[in-house]
Amino acid sequence: MALRVGCAAAPGKARENKTGAWRVFKPVFDPEICTKCGMCALVCPEGCIRETEEGTFEPDLDYCKGCGLCVEVCPKKAIRMEKEEK
Amino acid sequence: MLEFMEGSHAVAEIVKRCRPQVISAYPITPQTHIVEDLAQMVANCEIDAEYITVESEFSALSACLGASAAGSRVYSATTSQGLALMFEVCFNVAGMRQPIVMTIANRSLGAPLSIWNDQQDSISLRDSGWLQFYAEDNQETADLHMIAYKVCEDHDILLPAFVCFDGFILTHTFEPVSLPTQEEVDAYLPAFNPYQRLDAENPLSFGMYATPDYYMEFRYEVDRAMQRAKQAFVKAGREFGEQFGRDYSGLVEGYRLEDADTALVAMGSICGTVKDAVDEMRENGRKVGLLKIRTYRPFPAQEIADALKGVSKVAVLDKNISLGNGGAVGIEVKTALYGSGISVYDYIIALGGRDVRKRDIAAIVDLAEKGKGDMFYGLRTEVL
Numbered sequence: 001m002a003l004r005v006g007c008a009a010a011p012g013k014a015r016e017n018k019t020g021a022w023r024v025f026k027p028v029f030d031p032e033i034c035t036k037c038g039m040c041a042l043v044c045p046e047g048c049i050r051e052t053e054e055g056t057f058e059p060d061l062d063y064c065k066g067c068g069l070c071v072e073v074c075p076k077k078a079i080r081m082e083k084e085e086k
Numbered sequence: 087m088l089e090f091m092e093g094s095h096a097v098a099e100i101v102k103r104c105r106p107q108v109i110s111a112y113p114i115t116p117q118t119h120i121v122e123d124l125a126q127m128v129a130n131c132e133i134d135a136e137y138i139t140v141e142s143e144f145s146a147l148s149a150c151l152g153a154s155a156a157g158s159r160v161y162s163a164t165t166s167q168g169l170a171l172m173f174e175v176c177f178n179v180a181g182m183r184q185p186i187v188m189t190i191a192n193r194s195l196g197a198p199l200s201i202w203n204d205q206q207d208s209i210s211l212r213d214s215g216w217l218q219f220y221a222e223d224n225q226e227t228a229d230l231h232m233i234a235y236k237v238c239e240d241h242d243i244l245l246p247a248f249v250c251f252d253g254f255i256l257t258h259t260f261e262p263v264s265l266p267t268q269e270e271v272d273a274y275l276p277a278f279n280p281y282q283r284l285d286a287e288n289p290l291s292f293g294m295y296a297t298p299d300y301y302m303e304f305r306y307e308v309d310r311a312m313q314r315a316k317q318a319f320v321k322a323g324r325e326f327g328e329q330f331g332r333d334y335s336g337l338v339e340g341y342r343l344e345d346a347d348t349a350l351v352a353m354g355s356i357c358g359t360v361k362d363a364v365d366e367m368r369e370n371g372r373k374v375g376l377l378k379i380r381t382y383r384p385f386p387a388q389e390i391a392d393a394l395k396g397v398s399k400v401a402v403l404d405k406n407i408s409l410g411n412g413g414a415v416g417i418e419v420k421t422a423l424y425g426s427g428i429s430v431y432d433y434i435i436a437l438g439g440r441d442v443r444k445r446d447i448a449a450i451v452d453l454a455e456k457g458k459g460d461m462f463y464g465l466r467t468e469v470l
Contacts, residue, residue, distance in 0.1 A: 003300065003303055003304060003307060005183050005244060005281060005282065005307075006181065006182040006183035006184070006244070006282070006292050006293060007181065007182070007292065007293050007294045007296055007300075007304055008182075008282055008290045008291065008292045008293075008294070009290065009291050009294040010288075010289065010290055010291075011289050011291075013291075013294065014294075014295070017295060017297060018297070018299075019297060021297050021298055021299055022297075022298065
């Protein structure tokens with residue numbers, strides 16, 4: 001995205017902002033353990049956990065802030081936090 | 087034609103001729119007669135502008151920001167505490183690249199409460215991204231407003247500007263001023279042509295969110311525009327000189343600097359006193375000159391180094407204090423002359439309206455020549 005004078009933006013441009021840049025840890029989902037209860041997607045404050053075609057779940061790391069709430073709430077401990085390497 | 091008028095009134099008259107479309111200001115003390123005069127001109131239909139009354143300086147500059155984003159030429163004026171209340175909006179105006187021109191009647195900041203002159207208010211907005219021009223007299227103050235609009239609205243610049251003139255010393259003082267006619271101003275300053283604006287048909291938001299991946303580049307762009315403003319000012323100042331006979335093509339201006347051994351460096355109305363003091367010292371055979379800084383932002387470091395390359399000592403007069411590290415102008419002049427071998431001494435003077443007389447200037451030159459500086463000058467030690 002090229003800079004525009006005065007940081008001016010047309011409607012809808014916020015989608016181009018990848019707000020997950022400051023994450024330190026990222027959640028890693030294990031679909032083998034997942035029971036598809038969907039609690040992770042319900043508690044995600046960013047609303048960035050999606051259901052896959054198989055009915056399991058995965059995070060959108062462009063927006064995930066790495067808060068770890070999904071890890072706390074998962075009854076099967078199918079999600080773990082892993083340090084980001086940049 | 088020269089007319090005898092108050093500084094604030096001269097500013098109001100020239101602003102009127104610059105045809106602002108929106109004016110907003112808050113008339114708390116401290117204010118000046120500028121916005122009082124402009125409000126009257128709007129009420130009398132002498133000027134086709136919207137005058138927005140607001141409840142604070144924060145709102146005044148916020149209204150100006152919105153009006154400028156909507157594509158209007160905008161004007162405001164403030165001073166000391168009022169400018170302090172605008173602090174946050176000042177950064178937004180520059181970051182959103184809105185070419186607002188605002189007059190600053192320089193006055194000290196509380197506490198303690200003071201209404202008198204120094205330059206602490208605008209200096210404290212040094213890093214906000216506003217161009218800062220300092221005027222020596224009321225003629226220069228009036229002229230700098232036309233130049234400011236021309237530089238700010240240049241699509242290569244798109245930054246706001248403070249036109250600073252000393253509170254009371256200029257704002258409330260009557261001097262002869264030559265005011266151009268409306269036709270002459272129109273010939274110099276074309277109608278505002280916004281680079282981009284708020285438009286319901288083509289919606290835009292200004293100053294949007296920038297992640298760490300982008301913020302730094304936006305600040306870099308403002309800094310580059312600030313650097314380009316040097317050339318834009320020189321060009322606008324030269325064109326002004328060609329049309330009106332008063333040349334402002336210099337970011338700095340030397341006075342009797344040829345063969346000078348000691349140079350004073352100053353900004354604003356005190357330059358008048360310094361010129362008289364320099365004349366007297368020259369009559370006594372002392373090789374003294376003055377370098378007046380007209381644009382504090384962008385800071386003319388190279389121009390200062392070029393103008394002072396023949397001198398051995400420099401005395402900087404600072405009507406401000408960057409508490410903990412001396413005067414703001416002195417700090418930057420030292421940076422500009424780093425490695426030159428020239429001794430630079432800084433003198434904090436005139437805070438809160440303390441008078442500076444010709445004999446004080448001579449005493450400061452004495453101190454600089456003895457190698458004494460980086461100090462408050464004229465402290466009343468008996469009350470300390």
